[in-house]
Amino acid sequence: MEIAINSKMVTVPRKLQDVALLDFIRDFAGLKGTKFGCGMGLCGACTVHIDGTAALSCQVLIAEAIGRQVTTIEGLAGTTPTGTLHPVQKAWIEDSVPQCGYCQPGQIMTAAAFLSRNPSPSDKEIRDEMSGNLCRCGTYTRIHGAIVRAAKES
Amino acid sequence: MSQVVAEELNVGQSEIECVLPDTDQTPPFKMTVGSESIASFFEPISYGAARLREALRILAAEKAGLSPDQVQDSRAGFVLPDGTELSYATLVPSVPVVLSVSASLTTEKTMPRYALERKDKYQSIGRSWRHQELEAIVTGQTVYSRDVSLPDMLYGQALRPPAFGAQLQSADGRAAEAMPDVTAVVIDKENNFVGVVTDDPFVLPTATQAIVARWEVPEDLNQDQIDASLDVKQLRARDDLEHTLTMVGDIGAGRSNAQYKTTARYDTSFAAHAAMEPRAGVAWVKKDKVEIWCGSQDPFFVQRRVAKATGREVDDVVVHSHRMGGGFGGRVLCQASEEAALLSAAVERPVRVQWDREAEFQNNYFQPGFSHYIDAGVTSEGAISHWEHDFVSSPIMTGPVPENIAWVLDKVMADEGTARGGLSQYRAANRRVRYSDIRTPVPIGAWRGLGAAPNTFAIESMMDELAAAVGIDPLEFRLQNLPSTSDRLAGVLRRVAEISEWGQPAPTGTGRGIACAVYKNQTAVAVVAEVQVDHSASELRVTKTWCAQDCGLVVNPNQVENQVMGNIVWGCSMALKERITVEAGAVKERNFDGYEVLRHRESPEIAVVLVDSDAAPVGVGESAFGPVAPAIANAVFATTGRRIRRLPMSYSSVFSDANG
Ligand code: FES
Numbered sequence: 057m058e059i060a061i062n063s064k065m066v067t068v069p070r071k072l073q074d075v076a077l078l079d080f081i082r083d084f085a086g087l088k089g090t091k092f093g094c095g096m097g098l099c100g101a102c103t104v105h106i107d108g109t110a111a112l113s114c115q116v117l118i119a120e121a122i123g124r125q126v127t128t129i130e131g132l133a134g135t136t137p138t139g140t141l142h143p144v145q146k147a148w149i150e151d152s153v154p155q156c157g158y159c160q161p162g163q164i165m166t167a168a169a170f171l172s173r174n175p176s177p178s179d180k181e182i183r184d185e186m187s188g189n190l191c192r193c194g195t196y197t198r199i200h201g202a203i204v205r206a207a208k209e210s
Numbered sequence: 211m212s213q214v215v216a217e218e219l220n221v222g223q224s225e226i227e228c229v230l231p232d233t234d235q236t237p238p239f240k241m242t243v244g245s246e247s248i249a250s251f252f253e254p255i256s257y258g259a260a261r262l263r264e265a266l267r268i269l270a271a272e273k274a275g276l277s278p279d280q281v282q283d284s285r286a287g288f289v290l291p292d293g294t295e296l297s298y299a300t301l302v303p304s305v306p307v308v309l310s311v312s313a314s315l316t317t318e319k320t321m322p323r324y325a326l327e328r329k330d331k332y333q334s335i336g337r338s339w340r341h342q343e344l345e346a347i348v349t350g351q352t353v354y355s356r357d358v359s360l361p362d363m364l365y366g367q368a369l370r371p372p373a374f375g376a377q378l379q380s381a382d383g384r385a386a387e388a389m390p391d392v393t394a395v396v397i398d399k400e401n402n403f404v405g406v407v408t409d410d411p412f413v414l415p416t417a418t419q420a421i422v423a424r425w426e427v428p429e430d431l432n433q434d435q436i437d438a439s440l441d442v443k444q445l446r447a448r449d450d451l452e453h454t455l456t457m458v459g460d461i462g463a464g465r466s467n468a469q470y471k472t473t474a475r476y477d478t479s480f481a482a483h484a485a486m487e488p489r490a491g492v493a494w495v496k497k498d499k500v501e502i503w504c505g506s507q508d509p510f511f512v513q514r515r516v517a518k519a520t521g522r523e524v525d526d527v528v529v530h531s532h533r534m535g536g537g538f539g540g541r542v543l544c545q546a547s548e549e550a551a552l553l554s555a556a557v558e559r560p561v562r563v564q565w566d567r568e569a570e571f572q573n574n575y576f577q578p579g580f581s582h583y584i585d586a587g588v589t590s591e592g593a594i595s596h597w598e599h600d601f602v603s604s605p606i607m608t609g610p611v612p613e614n615i616a617w618v619l620d621k622v623m624a625d626e627g628t629a630r631g632g633l634s635q636y637r638a639a640n641r642r643v644r645y646s647d648i649r650t651p652v653p654i655g656a657w658r659g660l661g662a663a664p665n666t667f668a669i670e671s672m673m674d675e676l677a678a679a680v681g682i683d684p685l686e687f688r689l690q691n692l693p694s695t696s697d698r699l700a701g702v703l704r705r706v707a708e709i710s711e712w713g714q715p716a717p718t719g720t721g722r723g724i725a726c727a728v729y730k731n732q733t734a735v736a737v738v739a740e741v742q743v744d745h746s747a748s749e750l751r752v753t754k755t756w757c758a759q760d761c762g763l764v765v766n767p768n769q770v771e772n773q774v775m776g777n778i779v780w781g782c783s784m785a786l787k788e789r790i791t792v793e794a795g796a797v798k799e800r801n802f803d804g805y806e807v808l809r810h811r812e813s814p815e816i817a818v819v820l821v822d823s824d825a826a827p828v829g830v831g832e833s834a835f836g837p838v839a840p841a842i843a844n845a846v847f848a849t850t851g852r853r854i855r856r857l858p859m860s861y862s863s864v865f866s867d868a869n870g
């Protein structure tokens with residue numbers, strides 16, 4: 057029983073099958089970039105990619121992720137051809153999006169999966185897609201701008 | 211702050227590293243509250259950095275056998291008359307140099323202060339530096355307090371009291387103790403605490419559930435009772451308002467002079483901080499020392515609280531600070547660290563405690579609700595004839611003090627946090643502003659801006675009501691009633707009118723409202739909001755906002771703009787969403803489904819202008835958000851003719867009969 061996290065195979069101990077993917081990523085795999093915000097699928101802080109699609113890792117049981125490719129914020133750059141920063145991460149830096157920054161890994165993962173599905177989204181599509189990710193610091197305007205920038209530059 | 215240092219030292223951003231010190235590396239510093247960092251530290255930091263530069267200049271001079279005035283500034287160092295460059299790095303001895311402040315006062319008088327003096331040719335100040343953490347944040351490398359992990363660390367959790375003021379009667383931890391990964395169950399009635407430690411984070415929830423605790427719950431407390439004790443009407447009926455902020459002229463005479471007069475009541479709700487990171491801490495209680503790893507707005511307060519909880523001397527506790535996922539006034543304490551310390555003391559190993567979202571909503575302190583009553587009028591010349599404003603809420607600044615001190619304190623002190631922003635900026639020959647700060651069982655503490663936003667909501671709503679009643683444009687009405695000393699506020703009002711094209715007809719189906727305030731007598735802000743009502747979707751949306759702010763010298767425009775945008779979003783959220791309700795002695799809202807905050811889809815377009823100024827820099831962290839809610843409410847009136855006097859508002863509350 058294994059899952060691939062950022063292209064590394066991780067063996068899942070039998071007794072951990074019922075834990076949430078988020079807890080497994082943070083406390084078993086030791087990758088702390090994926091954040092806990094609500095534990096109930098309401099805030100998007102825990103967003104990762106499963107086989108390239110955005111998923112709320114607090115709502116996924118480890119058993120459901122077995123045999124699949126999980127990408128976390130730490131592995132996002134590794135999914136680009138050059139292995140350097142993902143265009144979304146670059147746009148985030150260029151526009152100085154983060155304030156406290158805590159929600160941003162989730163925002164970035166949602167945006168990256170979204171743009172790979174829809175490379176030139178409309179404003180309304182961006183608003184709708186990004187509304188599952190809360191930012192209490194209120195960086196929505198810059199998030200929006202950075203997505204537009206990343207769409208243009210990639 | 212690093213930009214101020216860079217200015218004095220002639221260095222670039224990459225040459226400065228900013229560290230969060232431990233509590234034993236610095237003397238106690240001022241906590242991060244009230245957006246005071248830039249206002250209080252600009253001057254001393256500039257001073258410190260300038261002293262360092264001049265001390266290095268003397269070293270350079272000695273080395274070259276010249277006098278200091280022959281040694282000229284160069285990038286990250288000095289240049290000698292013959293063109294030789296001496297970088298700081300070559301001058302600094304391997305041992306630390308401590309600069310004593312009292313040294314020669316004569317050099318101090320003449321010591322150049324670039325951050326204060328070379329305003330027209332700043333090299334760092336006024337530039338939009340990117341935050342040094344950005345790359346770490348977007349790649350998930352930043353270590354937030356929740357991400358701290360120590361070798362050999364155990365995992366702990368406390369049981370939550372079921373209601374405010376609940377007292378632990380007894381607890382039975384035997385079932386939990388019998389579980390394989392459980393290290394200890396800690397029952398500590400004196401600290402009203404029961405918790406469990408495990409060596410496996412994944413069994414923590416089951417172990418916690420296995421503990422049976424009996425609590426004594428004081429009395430059944432509901433929101434209605436709380437609202438009743440903070441009801442301005444009841445206090446007015448008893449003429450029982452405790453503190454007078456101002457009393458000038460004669461209200462009665464003003465009232466009889468009024469061409470138009472009205473009264474109105476305004477209410478705002480209890481609210482939570484709802485920072486995205488639920489708090490967490492790691493504690494290691496050793497024989498001679500207690501170490502804490504956490505994120506807090508006031509590590510020295512955490513240090514004192516942990517010392518008290520563990521019965522140690524304050525000096526024996528060291529707090530290592532980590533980045534926080536949002537504070538907003540809600541993270542002055544770190545209760546998770548206190549819990550971790552109690553648990554660690556029992557097992558003598560490092561213990562991590564992480565709150566979940568429900569714990570955040572249930573166990574922290576809150577912004578209190580406010581109720582206001584304003585009786586005001588306008589003369590036939592368009593001046594304010596009288597302004598009588600009474601309001602009630604709970605003490606905020608002294609909110610967290612323990613009960614046994616609170617009752618004495620309340621006798622002698624009027625809470626300044628509750629009163630913040632309570633005095634209107636407008637001229638009124640006859641005015642009286644009074645308030646009461648009354649404790650309820652709901653724990654209260656700092657929340658962004660303290661009383662400023664609720665108080666601004668009442669004042670700026672009434673100003674709009676008066677302007678509309680006498681048929682004067684709300685911008686004009688404000689300008690003509692500001693005293694000449696309020697030129698900075700008048701300035702931002704004019705600026706925001708300019709950028710929003712105030713006075714031009716709003717697009718159909720939308721309306722615009724304006725509001726303004728001076729935050730803490732320092733930062734002048736004006737906001738225009740545009741609201742759209744969509745009857746087919748039963749939706750009320752803030753589509754656009756414009757904000758002009760005068761916060762003096764802007765050290766980092768990019769960051770200030772980001773902060774202002776955050777304020778606008780927070781203001782929209784307060785206006786449209788946020789409400790804490792007490793039910794059966796506890797908070798009814800447990801997560802982001804019950805307690806909603808503004809989402810991306812609901813957030814408006816935002817335009818910000820910062821007024822060019824070389825006045826001393828002042829705070830921006832919470833200044834712009836006070837005027838947002840009243841600007842929105844005033845926009846709702848402009849488009850629907852309905853007055854919003856209670857927050858949060860929604861489509862259905864706007865069109866309920868009460869607002870007709
Ligand atoms: S933590 Fe998963 S959605 Fe909030």
Ligand code: FES
Nearest residue numbers: 156157159191193
């Ligand atoms: S940047 Fe702080 S929560 Fe989004």
